[in-house]
Amino acid sequence: TKAWPTHPAQEPSETDIREAGAMLAAGETVAFPTETVYGLGADARRTSAVEQVFLAKGRPSDNPLIVHIAELSQLNGLVAQITETEQRLAELFWPGPFTMVLPAVKDAVSLRVTAGLDTVAVRMPDHELALRLIRAAGCPIAAPSANRSGRPSPTTARHVLEDLDGRIGGILDGGPTGVGLESTVVECIGPGRVRILRPGGVTPEQLSEAGFEVELEGVDSSVAAASRIAAKNSSTPIASALTVTEAPRSPGMKYAHYAPRGEMRLVAGSREAVRAHIQAAADHASAKGLRVGILAYDETASSYHADIVLACGSLARLETAAQSLYAALREFDERGAEVIWAEACPPHGIGLALLNRLSKAAGGKVDRVD
Ligand code: TXA
Ligand code: MG
Numbered sequence: 001t002k003a004w005p006t007h008p009a010q011e012p013s014e015t016d017i018r019e020a021g022a023m024l025a026a027g028e029t030v031a032f033p034t035e036t037v038y039g040l041g042a043d044a045r046r047t048s049a050v051e052q053v054f055l056a057k058g059r060p061s062d063n064p065l066i067v068h069i070a071e072l073s074q075l076n077g078l079v080a081q082i083t084e085t086e087q088r089l090a091e092l093f094w095p096g097p098f099t100m101v102l103p104a105v106k107d108a109v110s111l112r113v114t115a116g117l118d119t120v121a122v123r124m125p126d127h128e129l130a131l132r133l134i135r136a137a138g139c140p141i142a143a144p145s146a147n148r149s150g151r152p153s154p155t156t157a158r159h160v161l162e163d164l165d166g167r168i169g170g171i172l173d174g175g176p177t178g179v180g181l182e183s184t185v186v187e188c189i190g191p192g193r194v195r196i197l198r199p200g201g202v203t204p205e206q207l208s209e210a211g212f213e214v215e216l217e218g219v220d221s222s223v224a225a226a227s228r229i230a231a232k233n234s235s236t237p238i239a240s241a242l243t244v245t246e247a248p249r250s251p252g253m254k255y256a257h258y259a260p261r262g263e264m265r266l267v268a269g270s271r272e273a274v275r276a277h278i279q280a281a282a283d284h285a286s287a288k289g290l291r292v293g294i295l296a297y298d299e300t301a302s303s304y305h306a307d308i309v310l311a312c313g314s315l316a317r318l319e320t321a322a323q324s325l326y327a328a329l330r331e332f333d334e335r336g337a338e339v340i341w342a343e344a345c346p347p348h349g350i351g352l353a354l355l356n357r358l359s360k361a362a363g364g365k366v367d368r369v370d
Helices: 014-026 045-059 084-093 128-137 156-163 204-209 221-233 269-287 317-333 352-363
Strands: 002-004 028-031 039-043 066-068 098-103 119-123 170-172 184-190 195-200 213-216 263-269 292-296 307-312 339-344 366-369
Touching: 002 014, 014 028, 014 128, 014 170, 028 128, 028 156, 039 066, 039 128, 066 352, 084 098, 084 184, 084 195, 156 170, 156 317, 195 204, 195 317, 221 352, 263 269, 263 352, 269 292, 269 339, 269 366, 292 317, 307 317, 317 352
Parallel strands: 002 170, 028 170, 066 119, 098 184, 195 213, 263 339, 263 366, 292 307, 292 339
Antiparallel strands: 028 039, 098 119, 184 195
């Protein structure tokens, strides 16, 4: 695996980007930073290139990939006629952590990218290096998150190499990513109407504030339940705009994901009940000789005693928690946590995506305490 920049502590140079782009154009895989997480890129039109992505990740082949573009003009030939609503969404949220599922032009990308669906997921990342790399490659780039399938997504180049060193052609190191969670995946279901298939960097509130009617789908039942409560009790626009259905249609939503190696449970409820429940469970596990991890927030971490207590950002600024979640999950692995309890967060703003990933990391195991 070739790494750019060749001199650590430097920004990738124009030459580095040209080399990485040439590697992609030659049908090899290159990992690169985006504003969400690191992606593992390949020429979306070439089946042999895309197959290397699935191989390197160990990813199930029925899970389609997102195609990354650097300009709107790259939609030509890739997707069929888009609607006015899709056009507006693209103008408002691209470049950004926002992916649209659009009608695919037949044979425009490899069948391995779409997993045989007649739609293709497209996004324009809001990251200078990513955009320059896509331009240098001169083709649409299929890129899932650059982790081994089932592992937490990578937010640094080190995370990528932990999982994929020796399995990929190259890696462009652009430092830590910004958002820290993947993009929001949506499909348009009518004029002004968007369905969220995977919550992510663009929040339901942002979509509804921009005047779109928002529906939430494919979110596991614990998150769906939390969102329903939020919708009932809140006067934000989301209250009226958010409806929840449960059958996942984004194929990736059905896989266990983002998981640390230790067995994790998510605990939701009032702050004091959560604290008491987690500490009691942690003490019980410690007494059995297990190595215990607790995932809390800046405001709550100091009230716990356990082998590994990590503060995953601030409850008052959940953007910071989103940024550090995946690194925290990896740290539990490094430090050998065998069981992990994690505090839930409110499902507002980026909190919805955070809660979704926490719940996936916990394999859907949620204790509700109140
Ligand atoms: O932020 C992100 O989106 C990152 C960076 C690298 O761009 N990429 C990423 O890709 O998260 P991946 O492969 O880990 O997730 C792609 C998601 C999956 O849930 C997949 O099922 C869904 O997008 N998806 C892809 N194509 C689809 C389609 N045609 N219809 C419905 N869902 C689709
Ligand atoms: Mg992924």
